[in-house]
Amino acid sequence: MTRSPAAAIRSAEDLLAYIPFGLGHWPRESLVVLADAGGQAGGLLRLDLPARCTASTGGQLGRYVQSVLAPGAPSGVFVVVYTSARPRTGSGLPVLVHRLVRTLERQGVGVRDCLYVGDEGWGHVDAARPDAPWGRRRPLDDIAASVLNAELVFAGRAWGPEPTPVVLPAPSGPDAEAIRSRTAAHAVRAHPDPPDPAWARTVVAAWEDTLVVAGRQPDGRGLRVPVPLDPDAAGLLLAGLRSRTLRDLLLFQSAVGPSPVISDLLLDTGLREAKLREAVRTEVRGRDAGPRDPAPPGAADGDPAGHRTPAERCRQAPVDRDAFLRAGGVPLLASVITGSVALVPDWARLDAAYRTLEALAPHADGQVRCATLTLLGWIEFARGRGSRAHHLLDAALREDSGYELARLFDRFLDLGQVHEWARHPSTAWHGGHPDAA
Template structure:
């Protein structure tokens, strides 16, 4: 294994320029905390700045910050940045007391604050620097952050800073003609697949189609394929298949198949033959039952669960659906497959309708797995706007609102890496 490239931090401008790339957007009214492991940057945490009531009694907020940062077991220091519209303009900030509390608490937690900054609309400054020669008031120009060498390097590597999650525009445009054709074909697929919800061969065909799509280059999504899109959207309407796709992307097809067997979704009664898209632009056609080569181990079949498999466990060492969806298993998920799934779900959500709620819920789960709670909440909120009461979206949004971390996001060795290289 080759050593990853490293991003070199030369000064505070580079660190502050790194933050928006790490989050994906320029934060506003936010506390950002970055753990340090020696001189190496660790995890990045963003929280909304607390209101006056919390500032008056910040103990609970401080404990939450500590709990999050302690997930980085190797951390021995912390960097803090407060992004606020007047952060660089006022000599004394309303958040000075909060920073003092964080400084004291993190010192006791053996993650002392190495540096802290206020970042405003026009200026930024170090919080505890009193030397007006190096820290002039009201601060240094914000353009220094935009012009930092690390920011330039990140842009060169293809990283971009998008809008904040609440300002994000819906998924990319889909032509009206393609959308109309997909919705028409989707109705046909839904009718066919509804007859096969309990069919093992149909389940195998569904996983086989999704696996093939996830293995293709991202650019293939831009090539119009009416029945591909219609079939994939129709499969998301079946909760068991929707969950299996998420599990397969993270933990592999064996885990997806084993969980389905464990929950007894299949019927022993005769089922119609499996259907899947044929040649490009072809409609439903019957496929051989064992076309994808999936093995389905035999398990004792408990009573069938209701909507999906959120709380299921695994057997015989196979990751269970519940453990996968909570980020507990496998030790490291298949991030390349999850990244591909996110792109596919974005494409499918752009055509609206009930399948869009499922697709956005899947994107919300992936964002949560990546440790991006703000994006997760935005996607899940959109899903519930489309289909109020969508159960999986409600459950996941509750996790996000409670501040629950996905198991993978809480472990350095398992966490999603946006850039690949490390920063030091």
């Protein structure tokens, strides 16, 4: 689920114009739910249409949508179906949509409007009657001519192609050979794992310097140039990613900011192996048990008494972050990975980390390529962009089907998990690239 800067929805055409900007692409064979935040666009959730459209599937989807949107407490939602098929009244997709809408309304989520978009036009859906024909088609040109579409285009917004399987380009440029040579020279320091603490801190310092470069904006409209790579720094970072400990350390410090506490916790062999891995596995076992029943109306997910969840509380950042990290220890760090998190994300750092990993990935191979693709996939998971995360994790698993962290994140996606950051307006990613509003 993604959250984007507020946009006023004045008409059905505005609604349909906004969705591809919010998602970053035009959806295909999808169910899209947009939260109404008092006349502004709120959280945006896209799901693949199921292979078999039945009433029971519609009920399951309705309960899932309500559980994902519950922390944001939307005043209502818009439901939009994108399909190239011609739905037959009284069966299939109309029945699914009818049950989905009924389920949402029973859960206290009002449906403001229900629409469909096909290859030849769009129209309204009378979701109250599964046997009612789907509304008269209107031309797709109406969407392009909407007021909101013009405003977004004028503001420099854009959306790109649908996410596709990831194919990394071959390393190129005058520094490609130098990066390969420096990676090999530094790689001998990556083992044993955890590596020597002094060398590990050298890698972390190089990472911090690179994030500063990657975070620079050449202008005020969100356009960015490729991250320049210093061959020695790039070789050091790629060698560091051979170590699982350093990989995890860079992930955590990209998300929550530099802290010696994270280094101290992860560079201790006993702590990392005995506690971090067990904390993550405990969370995964809990999720493998199956989806929890949605919380009752007025209660936050996972808190039936109605108290705030950790993600809701994290809008008040602790005064002493290092003391907070030290008190929480490894289980708190593990919550960043699994999505049951009580830390405020630093999205500027994570966006810079993403662009750095994008620049490093073509120069990586084997386990290091798995690491770069897996971390890119995790950042997309944390952003709430499951389709992009799925393609990146697939690419990592094509390199090594047994790569543990990629399999873990892929399992989260298979279970329909949404990272806690993406579920709360105060912690969600609000874009940062030209292809995502």
